[in-house]
Amino acid sequence: MKDHKKPDHDTLRGWLSLAAAGALEPEEQAEVDRHLGACEECAAEFERWRVLASGLKRLPTPQPSAALVERVRASIVAATAAQAEKRWNQGVLIFLVLFSWTLTLAGWPIVRLATHGVSSWLEVGFTKAWMDLIGYTALGWLTAGVAAMVLTWQKRRERRLA
Amino acid sequence: MAGIAEASWEGRVGVDADVARLRKGDPEALGALLERYQNRLYRYLLRLVREPATAEDLFQQTWLRVAEQVKKYDPRRNFDAWLFTVARNLAIDHLRRYRPESLDEPLPSGESREEQIPSVAETALERVILQERAARLTDAMGSLPAVYREVLTLRFEEEMKLEEIAVVLDAPLSTVKTRLRRSLEGLRRKLESQGPAEDWR
Numbered sequence: 001m002k003d004h005k006k007p008d009h010d011t012l013r014g015w016l017s018l019a020a021a022g023a024l025e026p027e028e029q030a031e032v033d034r035h036l037g038a039c040e041e042c043a044a045e046f047e048r049w050r051v052l053a054s055g056l057k058r059l060p061t062p063q064p065s066a067a068l069v070e071r072v073r074a075s076i077v078a079a080t081a082a083q084a085e086k087r088w089n090q091g092v093l094i095f096l097v098l099f100s101w102t103l104t105l106a107g108w109p110i111v112r113l114a115t116h117g118v119s120s121w122l123e124v125g126f127t128k129a130w131m132d133l134i135g136y137t138a139l140g141w142l143t144a145g146v147a148a149m150v151l152t153w154q155k156r157r158e159r160r161l162a
Numbered sequence: 163m164a165g166i167a168e169a170s171w172e173g174r175v176g177v178d179a180d181v182a183r184l185r186k187g188d189p190e191a192l193g194a195l196l197e198r199y200q201n202r203l204y205r206y207l208l209r210l211v212r213e214p215a216t217a218e219d220l221f222q223q224t225w226l227r228v229a230e231q232v233k234k235y236d237p238r239r240n241f242d243a244w245l246f247t248v249a250r251n252l253a254i255d256h257l258r259r260y261r262p263e264s265l266d267e268p269l270p271s272g273e274s275r276e277e278q279i280p281s282v283a284e285t286a287l288e289r290v291i292l293q294e295r296a297a298r299l300t301d302a303m304g305s306l307p308a309v310y311r312e313v314l315t316l317r318f319e320e321e322m323k324l325e326e327i328a329v330v331l332d333a334p335l336s337t338v339k340t341r342l343r344r345s346l347e348g349l350r351r352k353l354e355s356q357g358p359a360e361d362w363r
Contacts, residue, residue, distance in 0.1 A: 056318035
């Protein structure tokens with residue numbers, strides 16, 4: 001709508017609705033203001049747009065019911081709690097995985113020492129050693145799984161009671 | 163004028179503080195934002211979808227989406243524009259999915275829960291006349307396509323700047339101006355076809 005030429009009557013008349021909506025650029029608005037002072041026809045037309053714009057600004061405001069607002073508030077609290085629980089569960093899972101691996105790797109030499117003595121370090125039969133490691137790892141994971149199940153059960157119970 | 167600017171600045175600071183608290187996971191902050199924006203957001207959604215039940219559903223979905231996505235919100239952006247964009251996206255999804263054929267359907271009369279904003283009317287008669295005019299205007303507005311209803315409510319009811327509307331609509335400023343002009347022309351045509359101009363002036 002920016003035009004370096006001076007806008008004519010028809011152009012300015014076409015801008016009147018936007019002028020009433022306060023949507024013209026300052027220089028366009030200045031042109032309109034100047035024109036309205038000189039053209040009665042456009043002044044009358046602008047008045048009609050102005051009244052319409054004013055009516056739109058004063059329309060009744062529909063409001064949400066108090067029950068809806070309360071429902072939304074409750075659902076936000078529930079959703080926030082669910083998010084927090086999800087984050088907590090993810091944290092617990094990560095901790096259990098790290099704990100299991102740490103336990104497995106750190107405890108393995110001790111288990112080997114306790115079950116096979118010092119001579120086990122000189123053993124060349126890797127198959128049995130690997131079988132032991134797998135069994136030991138499975139035991140670690142089983143422990144972690146049981147711990148996770150217990151924690152989940154506890155959380156569900158807490159949620160039921162809340 | 164200085165008072166208005168001060169109140170607006172304080173409001174802005176209040177919103178920023180609530181948003182910052184919400185980003186830290188404080189659910190109370192969302193309650194404060196809900197209180198601050200509930201009327202504006204509900205009005206916007208109702209103008210867009212025209213059905214109170216749908217507007218209520220979208221209102222709830224919008225706040226849940228805000229709670230989920232507030233960490234993605236850039237605090238340097240205008241929160242109003244972001245909030246209305248979230249609501250708009252949900253409304254558009256709904257309109258596309260459930261009633262693409264009814265975008266131009268006239269607004270059913272007799273909406274509930276509408277409350278008159280403080281009026282300048284001095285007498286009961288003037289109040290009735292104003293209410294009737296407002297009802298005619300609301301009906302005429304409801305008969306416009308959704309894109310026009312939307313730009314009218316954002317400009318005149320939300321009193322957003324054109325630049326803010328452009329952000330919400332994700333459209334260039336020129337498109338916003340064109341839509342605004344067409345929506346006003348359409349609204350006036352509709353009102354004039356319904357009766358003499360004196361009835362809505």
